[in-house]
Amino acid sequence: MTTLAILNARLLDPASDYDGPGGVLIENGRIVRVVHGAAQIDADQVIDADGLCLSPGLIDIRVKTGEPGAEPKETLKSASLAAAAGGVTTIVVQPDTDPAVDDPAMVDFIQRRGAALNLVNVRAAGAATKALDGQRMAEIGLMDEAGALYFTDGDKVIVNSRTLQRVMSYAAAFNALIACRPSDPWLTEGSVAASGELATRLGLSGSPAIAERIGLERDLALVEQTGARFLVDQISTEGALETLARARAKGLEVAVSVSINHLCFNEVDIGDYRTFYRLDPPLRSEADRQALIEAVREGLIDVITSAHAPAPAEDKRRPFAEAAPGAVGLETLLPAALTLHHEDGLDLLDVLRPLTQGPAALLGLDAGVLAEGAPADLVLFDPGAPVIVDADTLRSKSKNSPFDGRRLQGQVIGTWVGGRKVF
Amino acid sequence: MTQPHDVTDQTIRERLIPFPKAHFLAASDLNPFVTPQLLDLGDAFVDFNRQSSKALDLLHGRTVVNLFFENSTRTSSSFEIAAKRLGADVVTMPVASSSVKKGETLIDTAVTLNAMKPDILVIRHSASGAAELLSQKVGCAVVNAGDGRHEHPTQALLDLLSMRRAFGDVTSLTVAICGDITHSRVARSNVALLQMMGARVRLIGPPTLVPGDADRWGCEVFHDMREGLAGCDVVMMLRLQLERMAGALVPSTREYFRFWGLDREKLAWAKPGARVMHPGPMNRGVEIDSDVADDLDVSLIQDQVEMGVAARMAVLASLSARWGDK
Numbered sequence: 001m002t003t004l005a006i007l008n009a010r011l012l013d014p015a016s017d018y019d020g021p022g023g024v025l026i027e028n029g030r031i032v033r034v035v036h037g038a039a040q041i042d043a044d045q046v047i048d049a050d051g052l053c054l055s056p057g058l059i060d061i062r063v064k065t066g067e068p069g070a071e072p073k074e075t076l077k078s079a080s081l082a083a084a085a086g087g088v089t090t091i092v093v094q095p096d097t098d099p100a101v102d103d104p105a106m107v108d109f110i111q112r113r114g115a116a117l118n119l120v121n122v123r124a125a126g127a128a129t130k131a132l133d134g135q136r137m138a139e140i141g142l143m144d145e146a147g148a149l150y151f152t153d154g155d156k157v158i159v160n161s162r163t164l165q166r167v168m169s170y171a172a173a174f175n176a177l178i179a180c181r182p183s184d185p186w187l188t189e190g191s192v193a194a195s196g197e198l199a200t201r202l203g204l205s206g207s208p209a210i211a212e213r214i215g216l217e218r219d220l221a222l223v224e225q226t227g228a229r230f231l232v233d234q235i236s237t238e239g240a241l242e243t244l245a246r247a248r249a250k251g252l253e254v255a256v257s258v259s260i261n262h263l264c265f266n267e268v269d270i271g272d273y274r275t276f277y278r279l280d281p282p283l284r285s286e287a288d289r290q291a292l293i294e295a296v297r298e299g300l301i302d303v304i305t306s307a308h309a310p311a312p313a314e315d316k317r318r319p320f321a322e323a324a325p326g327a328v329g330l331e332t333l334l335p336a337a338l339t340l341h342h343e344d345g346l347d348l349l350d351v352l353r354p355l356t357q358g359p360a361a362l363l364g365l366d367a368g369v370l371a372e373g374a375p376a377d378l379v380l381f382d383p384g385a386p387v388i389v390d391a392d393t394l395r396s397k398s399k400n401s402p403f404d405g406r407r408l409q410g411q412v413i414g415t416w417v418g419g420r421k422v423f
Numbered sequence: 424m425t426q427p428h429d430v431t432d433q434t435i436r437e438r439l440i441p442f443p444k445a446h447f448l449a450a451s452d453l454n455p456f457v458t459p460q461l462l463d464l465g466d467a468f469v470d471f472n473r474q475s476s477k478a479l480d481l482l483h484g485r486t487v488v489n490l491f492f493e494n495s496t497r498t499s500s501s502f503e504i505a506a507k508r509l510g511a512d513v514v515t516m517p518v519a520s521s522s523v524k525k526g527e528t529l530i531d532t533a534v535t536l537n538a539m540k541p542d543i544l545v546i547r548h549s550a551s552g553a554a555e556l557l558s559q560k561v562g563c564a565v566v567n568a569g570d571g572r573h574e575h576p577t578q579a580l581l582d583l584l585s586m587r588r589a590f591g592d593v594t595s596l597t598v599a600i601c602g603d604i605t606h607s608r609v610a611r612s613n614v615a616l617l618q619m620m621g622a623r624v625r626l627i628g629p630p631t632l633v634p635g636d637a638d639r640w641g642c643e644v645f646h647d648m649r650e651g652l653a654g655c656d657v658v659m660m661l662r663l664q665l666e667r668m669a670g671a672l673v674p675s676t677r678e679y680f681r682f683w684g685l686d687r688e689k690l691a692w693a694k695p696g697a698r699v700m701h702p703g704p705m706n707r708g709v710e711i712d713s714d715v716a717d718d719l720d721v722s723l724i725q726d727q728v729e730m731g732v733a734a735r736m737a738v739l740a741s742l743s744a745r746w747g748d749k
Binding site: 130136137138139140141142145166169170172173226 | 629630631646647671672673674675677678681682
């Protein structure tokens, strides 16, 4: 078996809190040695990183594709290519396909199709309810056995509290993770933007921030009662962060994710009705954005996701309120996250932790770390290289990137999955 | 246990003891002293029932009314046969399809029947507490043949009789009750009676089918069959109502069978020589694999049906023994 060494890099490993010079030796798809400092290692192939950053590959736990059912939007292949180009080595695809990923055969289908591409690790999240109907519990046990990493109805909130209670309680028997969008469905009905002065002026119906808090309060109460493992999916408001902090202070163990979009943009970005900024949850106020960044800095956010949601031009080239919500984000995830370092002054390790070790620990994956024995899922990047995002060049089949035309810093130089170079 | 020969009227009368309460509504109407005597009486009836002549006159001239507000074939036939073998006049009323539909309340029915002067009323009803309510309104003895999700005490007694005959002693047994505990009156009666007799009881099922506070019943609660069955002498499977399987409480029958259905593989996790029970009717391939259910070396399921008649004869006979005129 050939060995590969990547030397003379700036190693960034959130798990061991190491940010310094070093290199790794890779054999049989795994990291067999991690060296700190300028040590040389003999290997069949040696890459001189020349001081660029080497970190565990990113793990994106919230990726929508259109396969099966809406392949013109995105396929597992186009999503995998985008991921590889973005330094993302593991994607967890959402179950809201057509048909939904709500039985073990579908989980198997996604994972086998993903593996056959030989690009990045493709894993599946299973539906919490059958056909995402919010009523009938899905086969959580069998999907768990088939390899589903967590269970969610995606963007759909399980409105019926009794159903959610049963799903949580049932899943606890398998120690399975349930993820849920915190949202009160009635307060957000028909909304396309965050409630506030701006939405009012633009004439868009608003989703009040308290809707997220109310939804979260319910979900947390059910977690407390059922003892379920739980992920608060896509928190977006300061008020909900406070609710979460209170629950955690009482000893409740819940994980929380935030999308990269809500860390990078605010409601002002929708000012010219640009539909690439029509997201769900909607972009919130600058105070909300700052609170989320602060939460990342303090290590309160377990996972940052790309919230990759491809929508083709025909779904986006519409009046704002009629356009499909969502944005692609796999390929821009790393440079976008680096803005937190460059502009908001976060430590690089604190930015990378919820992109690597955080999701790995939550989902029980052995990836996300630079350690001996871990899979050689790596990304080599230049943190300072300037890039101008051009949506047309993105590898996703859908080009709905809110970063289109933005100037970012950070360029992926190489991506390895299981020691294999995929970008 | 008696040998299966020549069980006479005399043998039975020697073992006859008065039932401790006027009615048999719940397992708690029994006590640790009278229960073994009832089982002895049950044993005698088992042998008696295996003879070709099965007529006794302990309940001669008495009227037993079977009042089944819920459809049931096996329990109502079991009570009917038990009463007939004791010489009683038996009326089985198909109330499930008659007066209730005409709007008559349970109490109206009870008062009407009471006026006909029966001696024993056997009642099954879908509402918890129905047997208790009836017992307060009538002048005869009431036997609960299942009320809602509350109790089914004769089932617990027949299960105990089956276990004692299979193992000799029930006080040192570890019994796992598996499946839909929440909706099961069989589980509640068995927990009460087995614990009264000193057996250890475990409850196993998905969290959606085991009450959250079941650990306070003095049982160990498990959600994993492998952990729960380890060291068990008896594996008692419960029926899973089909309407509870379509996603409301359990995702599907195949998932239920995979994780909580009893097959050879799971049975092997229990103590070697463990026996399998089921109150019936079985959902084959859902909570139990036919391979296990039909294996007479491990399954007590057919015995349970036989013990059902004997145990109910013991209950009816001992209730009549309270009246003192026989």
